[in-house]
Amino acid sequence: MALNRDFIGRSFPPSEPYEVSRVKIREFADAIGDPNPIYRDPEAAKAAGHPDVIAPPTFPIVVTLGDPALVDPALGLNYAMIVHGEQRFEYTRPLRAGDVITTTTTITDIKAIGGNEKITVETVVETTGGEPICRTFNTIVERGA
Amino acid sequence: MAAQVKYDDVEPGQEIPARTFAVDRANLVxxxxxxxxxxxxxxxxxxxxxxGLPDVIAHGMYTMAQGGRFVTDWAGDPGAVLDYGVRFSSPVVVPDEGGATLEISGKVEEKLDGNRVVVALTARSEGQKVLTRAKAVVRLA
Structure with missing residues (x-):
């Protein structure tokens, strides 16, 4: 189904604050099977120059999934037909335990590719103090029926 | 950040040894x-x-995370990754029995200023390329 082009360029209000915890970082690192101590041990993280344990580079997917931008029925996205097309993370600094962050999303593009619809979403991840952490770029493809 | 690999020790075209990662249904859960x-x-x-899929498939982000691990293990510090992006070109099919295998290799594609390098990744499962345009920018020591 054609997605609503009126959504191109639309930004959504910042999310509720999310507190990044050591426990969640460890759970995520366990789930990706990565035993790196910098994700688990504050001393190992400090030895590498970080104030606390840091999160794996793909961790921000935890806070950018279920984006408010994509669930608005007026957009017309059929969740049963979507696949992940592209993903990118561009960092200002590593995300770490203790960070309290918000995500702010903009739909940057919607276009037809063959019989599919492709939607690109950019999300700014920053601390509640306004310190930038990263920008994420997420492209989702809705397969044509 | 405390990357272990030194910028002066790498050259464009340098290969990063391939690794394999097993993917089981339990990993996906x-x-x-x-x-x-x-x-x-x-x-x-x-x-x-x-x-319409042949079987259960891995989360694209799980596969991307294995590529991330390949880069961060090479660099020595996950905080050295400044930019990481991929395109998901083919699903990783994960059968109930035996699971799947991911083969990931990499190459230093380019040296940038500020001790940064571009690493290009190749990820295959069952002979299929599962990631394309997979690149990370890493700040080396």
Whole structure:
């Protein structure tokens, strides 16, 4: 189904604050099977120059999934037909335990590719103090029926 | 950040040795829980087949995370990754018995200023390229 082009360029209000915890970082690192101590041990993280344990580079997917931008029925996205097309993370600094962050999303593009619809979403991840952490770029493809 | 690999020690074209990563259904269940992506194509075989897939498939982000691990293990510090992006070109099919294998290799594609390098990744499963345009920018020591 054609997605609503009126959504191109639309930004959504910042999310509720999310507190990044050591426990969640460890759970995520366990789930990706990565035993790196910098994700688990504050001393190992400090030895590498970080104030606390840091999160794996793909961790921000935890806070950018279920984006408010994509669930608005007026957009017309059929969740049963979507696949992940592209993903990118561009960092200002590593995300770490203790960070309290918000995500702010903009739909940057919607276009037809063959019989599919492709939607690109950019999300700014920053601390509640306004310190930038990263920008994420997420492209989702809705397969044509 | 404390990357272990020195910028002066790498050259464009330098290969990063290939590694293999096993992917089992249990990994996908754990990843679903940790990431919050509970799409049943990643854990319910009947659902995956009903929507036209050969079997349960791995989360694209799980595969991307293995590529990330390949880069961070090479660099020595996950905080050295400044930019990481991929395109998901083919699904990683994960059978109930035996699971799947991911083969990831890399190459230093380019040296940038500020001790940064571009690493290009190749990721295959069952001979298929599962990631394309997979690149990371890493700040080396």
């Amino acid at each position: 754990m990843y679903a829980g940790a990431s919050g992506d509970f799409n049943p194509i990643h854990w319910r075989e009947s659902h995956a087949k009903a929507v």
